[in-house]
Amino acid sequence: MAASRRITRMRSDVVFDTVVYATLGLLVIIIIYPLWFVVIASISDPAAVSFGKVVLLPSGFSLEGFRQVMVYPMIWRSYLNTIIYTACDVALTVSLTILAGYALSRKNLVGRKFIMIYFVITMFFSGGLIPTYLTVQSLGLRGNPAIVFLLGCVGVRNIVIVRTFIQSNIHESLVEAAFLDGCNHTRFLLKIVIPLSMPVIAVIALFTAVRQWNSWFTAMIYLTDENLMPLQMVLRNLLISQTAMMQDVLETTTGDNAVASAQLALSMRYALIIVSTLPIMTVYPFLQRYFVKGLTLGSVKG
Numbered sequence: 001m002a003a004s005r006r007i008t009r010m011r012s013d014v015v016f017d018t019v020v021y022a023t024l025g026l027l028v029i030i031i032i033y034p035l036w037f038v039v040i041a042s043i044s045d046p047a048a049v050s051f052g053k054v055v056l057l058p059s060g061f062s063l064e065g066f067r068q069v070m071v072y073p074m075i076w077r078s079y080l081n082t083i084i085y086t087a088c089d090v091a092l093t094v095s096l097t098i099l100a101g102y103a104l105s106r107k108n109l110v111g112r113k114f115i116m117i118y119f120v121i122t123m124f125f126s127g128g129l130i131p132t133y134l135t136v137q138s139l140g141l142r143g144n145p146a147i148v149f150l151l152g153c154v155g156v157r158n159i160v161i162v163r164t165f166i167q168s169n170i171h172e173s174l175v176e177a178a179f180l181d182g183c184n185h186t187r188f189l190l191k192i193v194i195p196l197s198m199p200v201i202a203v204i205a206l207f208t209a210v211r212q213w214n215s216w217f218t219a220m221i222y223l224t225d226e227n228l229m230p231l232q233m234v235l236r237n238l239l240i241s242q243t244a245m246m247q248d249v250l251e252t253t254t255g256d257n258a259v260a261s262a263q264l265a266l267s268m269r270y271a272l273i274i275v276s277t278l279p280i281m282t283v284y285p286f287l288q289r290y291f292v293k294g295l296t297l298g299s300v301k302g
Contacts, residue, residue, distance in 0.1 A: 042066065042270035050266055065267035069238070069275055077227060078234035081145070082213060085230055089149035089212040090205050096154050097204055098197070101162025102189055105170075119156045129221075136222060143224045151218055152211075158204050165200040166193060206284065213280045235272050 041049045045060030053059045069075065103109055104116060127135075132151075133142075141147045170193060178188050194201070216232035223229060229237075 046267040065271035074234045078231040082231040085148045086212045092153045093208045097158045100159045104163045105166040123156045145228045147222045
């Protein structure tokens with residue numbers, strides 16, 4: 001057996017790799033450190049945070065910021081509202097996107113090119129906020145919680161992604177074989193297309209969930225009942241009221257009480273970030289395994 005030869009690396013290769021790894025390491029630090037700082041600042045002593053003593057590790061330990069956020073009466077109701085809105089938005093968006101993407105992937109669809117052009121035009125032009133508001137009001141949906149997930153549930157970009165995925169990964173021979181065996185479009189979609197499209201479905205579901213979880217503008221414009229507000233809207237109102245209260249305390253109070261209130265307000269801000277982002281960050285790892293294409297490899301033989 002011939003001895004394996006070790007490939008000699010040139011000095012330029014070593015320099016290039018060093019620069020690449022150093023750049024990537026710097027980018028990782030730039031991305032991760034703000035998240036890490038929010039975590040350690042939220043559990044550190046508010047006084048240490050306000051005086052800049054928290055840099056890499058927590059200083060002291062305090063959950064007072066979380067306690068103040070959790071005792072706010074609307075937090076838990078808004079959590080439930082956001083979970084319902086997100087679940088409905090994901091289910092509706094994925095269903096409509098899969099149906100539209102599958103239909104547009106069929107070459108025998110009458111007017112397919114015209115429909116695609118019509119969809120793409122909406123990516124560049126929109127009616128704007130005022131026409132949308134007037135339309136929603138004329139439909140009687142202002143104040144209806146369904147408007148939170150109805151607006152924006154159909155995205156042309158997602159439809160294009162699904163259509164392209166189906167065309168690229170589900171071979172025409174598989175379609176012909178299924179229809180020769182007596183399969184119709186409904187059964188083909190449910191039994192073959194959807195199981196083979198789980199990676200793209202997972203991506204769209206995750207992106208939709210993140211968008212809806214972080215949404216507050218639609219609720220601010222169209223909802224009137226405070227009990228129907230999503231989490232991000234309630235946290236926004238809490239942050240505004242807490243900031244205004246802190247300013248009033250600083251203007252009307254002097255001494256240690258004013259300093260303590262300002263420090264607690266700063267700690268609450270970091271706690272608000274953790275409360276609003278932790279659920280969606282917890283779900284992400286479970287969907288990450290679907291972000292790999294290739295489930296259709298071997299589905300078509302020969």
